[in-house]
Amino acid sequence: MHQLRRLTFTAIVAFFSFPLLAASNVITNEQKQTANDLIETALKSDLGMDIVTSLTTEIGPRLGGSEAEKRARDWGVKLGERLGFDNVSIEPFTMPFWDRGHLHISLTSPYQQDLYGTALGGGAPSKESIDADVVYFRDIHALSDVKDGSLSGKIAFVDGDKMVKSQTGAGYGQANQRRRIGWQHAQRGGASALVVRSVGSDSHRFPHSGMMSKDGDKWADIPVIAISNPDADHLRRLHGLSKPISLSLHSESKWKGEVKSGNVVLDLVGSEKPEEIVLIGGHLDSWDLGTGAVDDGAGVAITTAAAALIANLPTRPKRTIRVVMFGAEEVGLLGAFAYAKQHDANLQNHVLATESDFGAQTIWQLVSNVNPEATLLMDEVGKILSPLGIVRGGSDVPGGGPDIIPLAKKGVPTIRLNQNGQDYFDLHHTPDDTLDKIDPDELAQNIAAYAASIYLIADSDVALKP
Amino acid sequence: MHQLRRLTFTAIVAFFSFPLLAASNVITNEQKQTANDLIETALKSDLGMDIVTSLTTEIGPRLGGSEAEKRARDWGVKLGERLGFDNVSIEPFTMPFWDRGHLHISLTSPYQQDLYGTALGGGAPSKESIDADVVYFRDIHALSDVKDGSLSGKIAFVDGDKMVKSQTGAGYGQANQRRRIGWQHAQRGGASALVVRSVGSDSHRFPHSGMMSKDGDKWADIPVIAISNPDADHLRRLHGLSKPISLSLHSESKWKGEVKSGNVVLDLVGSEKPEEIVLIGGHLDSWDLGTGAVDDGAGVAITTAAAALIANLPTRPKRTIRVVMFGAEEVGLLGAFAYAKQHDANLQNHVLATESDFGAQTIWQLVSNVNPEATLLMDEVGKILSPLGIVRGGSDVPGGGPDIIPLAKKGVPTIRLNQNGQDYFDLHHTPDDTLDKIDPDELAQNIAAYAASIYLIADSDVALKP
Structure with missing residues (x-):
């Protein structure tokens, strides 16, 4: 039904706004052939797998x-040079x-058992070991109702439900509340520490890490620890059974001052309109528990490999294709905000x-979230991607990905090639990534879809901004 | 085909050896009805789930x-009393x-990365941290060829392949060699420590623990560490890439002298032949990384619940049904050997x-592995289990389960209700159990199958020994 609505909308737009532009004209037969060739090449190529293998194996x-993120930037530069990017x-x-x-972290009452936990991003150290009774909260709503000072000398445990699995990752926002803001209520209650059921859709004994939200500009003054779903089930x-629960925990997590990070930028300079930039990318940093294969070595590999396949074409597309390997995404989109700030003067040239x-x-x-004429272009791109099992979705979907948010806020048009996220939150932010x-x-x-669509957009004359 | 062979064999035996005994006579209609009632009751009952929930939650x-195993024995005694066992x-x-x-344990060259490992049972401590270069062996065969003294000052890493998955667990024995005897070759080579790809069929970041084999009566003098399959993939x-690999490891694993353990024995005393014992059971101990749900809380729950359902019948079956919760199985079948020794004088009364x-x-x-007449009984039992999706297998399969080995060696007849083990070695000996x-x-x-079959065997007059 949503799909039907979109088609109707598009037809209306096509009829009233652009009667002279037939949909079939936005892409030439030659462009279409090139896009199909890119798809064929991408499906046979090992390049993406080679890139993510190298990143996770040689950098980890x-x-x-961190120092490892710096090594990753150097790796990114060498990769870009080797693959023939222009800048x-x-x-x-x-x-x-x-x-x-x-x-x-361990259970100490009713008996001793180690728990599988990890500190959440932004949490404070425990100084020494905290040994305390646990106050149980069924979910974030129950914790939100806690009275000021009522948790003094206690460890708060906020349970909740295992994250709902979905193709779109729709369960994340709801489950994430306990990770994001739980500490604010626990701290207000005077708790010595907060333990949360970690945010994941799996039943493995891995805690999922992730960043907490600041309260204004303040981070937590207490340790905040996520435990795995099976461990949370155990406490529940x-x-x-009305057993008195006590925990012992010792966490060294802390802020350590200012350090350097960076974004790696790889350009294929456009042959006709080099100043117009089609930006794609992923984030180079990862959480430290796994090796960041699916989050987001895959994204770096997909977008870099797609651009590299386009680089192998006899001529550059009209517009510049820029691959950005964003730094420090996990810890607050820091590379994304830095990019938007550093490029503020020419964001109007970022066409997508x-x-x-x-x-x-x-x-x-x-x-997509582009102007009506460009929506027609995306519809045509969608037809070319269709044999890959890709359906055309909404033409008014903002976003484009986490690191694109600061750009989208400043008016840069976006598209997104939505991946199946059914299993993503089984692995997300765990040692198992x-x-x-x-x-x-x-x-x-993925690479086939990126290569074809980004080529077609970069080689197009259609303006994408509203 | 195997099945066909068995049927033919049975038919021949039935014709030549026991022409007067019609198969249908080994089980009365009343017994058949009772077995079917037990199946129906078991399928509706929560008892088994309650038992394994209690054991894993209240004991862990x-x-x-360990002290926890002692608490588990006390738990087993209370459970047996509550469920109406006679002794x-x-x-x-x-x-x-x-x-x-x-x-x-961490990778220190070519760069720093923590690895997910665990000490193998029987391993020695490292005293202080061992920092050494790694010598890579593709598999146990390569390690077996190592020259005496050639690994001095090194850490040996024995790779291998991820364990093959199968319904029967057939991949375990082959994969297990590196865990069992790898240390003997590494130590002979003079290595400071041995690291092995852990024995599991999963791709999760959990190391699988497990006991090593003694060399005569000697345990390893070096630390022996299993790392998860993804970590082993990483080293491979x-x-x-011909990168020099170094590791740092510090292990405190060690032997700590003699302690007490025990088997918990629950009897339903037979109404006609109380001296004849049908023994079922599981092992009460678990590895310490998980909570021992599938290994072997499940077995304890299945056999105890099955016997408890039989205990609820108006009369006891003719023979005694004994549930043994074996102690210290994981660390070398110690409870099983103790049981066989302690009951040596009346093992001839253990009919199955x-x-x-x-x-x-x-x-x-x-x-099964019983005499020909009893094989006919097992064939009839098989027919009653058939609606549960259970097929009759070989009538000459020795074993009966790990803790039954010492009894089987002394001539006690056995059967086994083979479980689907497809996913068992994903969890086996890991924190994820x-x-x-x-x-x-x-x-x-499982409980339905045990209840029906054990009832029929215990209420039978058929001798099972050859």
Whole structure:
């Protein structure tokens, strides 16, 4: 039905606004042939898999602001040079560095059992070990009702439900509340620490890390620890048995001052309108528990490989294609904000932006947020992507990916090639985010879709801005 | 074809050896009705799930010889009393205690990255941290060829392949070699430590623990560490890139002297031949990383619940049904050997033995190793189990389960209700062996099969020994 609405809308727009432009004219037969050739080449190529293998194996975990992230930038520069990009650079920025440090958390009553937990991003250290009774909260709503000072000397545990799985990742926002703002209520209640059921759709014994939200410009003064779904189930059952629950925890997580990070920028300079930029990318940093294969080595590999295939064409497309490997995304979109600020003067030249940052499963939908004429172009792009199992979705879907948000806010048009996220939150921010989780065929489908669509947009004369 | 062979064999035996005994006579209509009623009751009952929930939640991890295993024995006694067993006792034995202690293992060259590892059972401590270059061996065969003293000052890493998945668990024995005997070759080579690809069929970032084999009566003098499949993949890729690999590891695992353990024995005393014992059971201990839900909380729950359903019948079956919750199975079948020794004088009265120790997935096959007349009985039992999706398998399959091996060696007849082990080695000996992995319906199917078959055998006059 949504689909039907879109088609009707498009037909109306086509009839009333642009009667002279037949849909078939926005893409030439030659462009169409080139796009199909790119798809064919991408599906046979190992380049994307080679890139994500190299990044995860030769660099490994690369927390925003870390020495490993710096090595990743150098890796990105070398990769860009090797793949024949015209301009390759690092755009540095500074950022505050949060370090996870060591954590130990265990159940001490009704008996001793180690728990599988990890500090949440932005959390404070425990100084020494905290040994305290637990106050159980069924969900974030119950914790939100806590009275000021009523948790003094206690550890708060906020349960909740396992994140709902979906193709779109729709369960994330709701589940994420306990991770984002739980600490504000626990701290207001006077708790010594907060333990939360981590935000993930799996039943594995991995805690999911992730950043908390600031309260204004203040981070938590207490340790905040996520425990795995099976561990949270365990505490829930003990609570159900009316067993007194106590925990012992020691966390070294803390802020460590300003450090350097940066975005890696790789350009294929346009042959006719080099000043017009079609921006694609992923983020180079990862959480430190895994090796950042699906989040977001895959996105870096998909977009870099897609651009590299376009670089192999006999001529450059008309517009510049820019691949940005954003730094420090996980810890607050810091590279994205730095990019938007550093390029503020010429954002009007960014004709489109999109990011791949939702794993490595197949793309199933193309959505866009561009002007009506450009919507017709996207409809035609959608037809070319259709054999890849991709359906055309909404033409008024803002976003484009996390690192694109600051650009979209400033009016840069976006599209998004939506990936199947059914299994993404099984792995997201856990030690289990490793290379073996990527299916080479699914990765190649992503690259085919990016290569074809980005080529067609970059080689088009259609303006995308409203 | 195997099935066909068996049927033919049975038919021949029936014709030539026991022409006067019609198969239909070995089970009366009344017994058949009772067995079917037990199946119906078991499929509706929550008892098994309640038992394994209680054991994993209220006791948690319970390493052989630990304080937690003692609490588990007390739990077993209380459970047996509550469920109406006629005799409930603990049969103590002593054993050497191996403690895992703390482990830290990380890659230090070509760059720093923590690895997910765990000490293997029987391993020695590292004293202080071992920082050394790695010598890579593709598999146990390559390590076996190592020259004496050639690994001095090095850490040996023995790779291998991810364990092959199968319904029967057939991949375990082959994969297990590196865990069992790898240390003997590494130590002979003079290595400071051995790291092995852990034995599991999953691609999760969990190391699988497990016991090593003694060399005569000697345990390893070096630390032996299993790392997860994704971590082993990582080292393999680095090796493939000809990167120099160094590791840092510190392990506290060690032997800590003699401690007490015990088997919990629950009897339903037979109404006509109380001296004849049909022994079923599982093992009460677990590895310490998970909470021992599938290994072997499930087996304890299945066999105890099955016997408890039989206890609810108006009269006891003719023979005694004994549930044994074996202690210290994981660390070398210590409870099983203690039981066989302690009951040596009356093992001739153990008419049958079988154990449930292969997870909680559905039973798909009934195999046996009893005399020809009893084989006919098992064929009839098989027909009654058939609606549960269980096929009759070989009538000459020795075993009966790990803890039954010492009894089988002394001539006790066995059967086994083979479970689907397809996913068992994804979880086996890892932190991920937790309650959420058990499907209540699959557990109930197990209990139904045990209740019906054990009732029929215990209420039979057919001798099972050759």
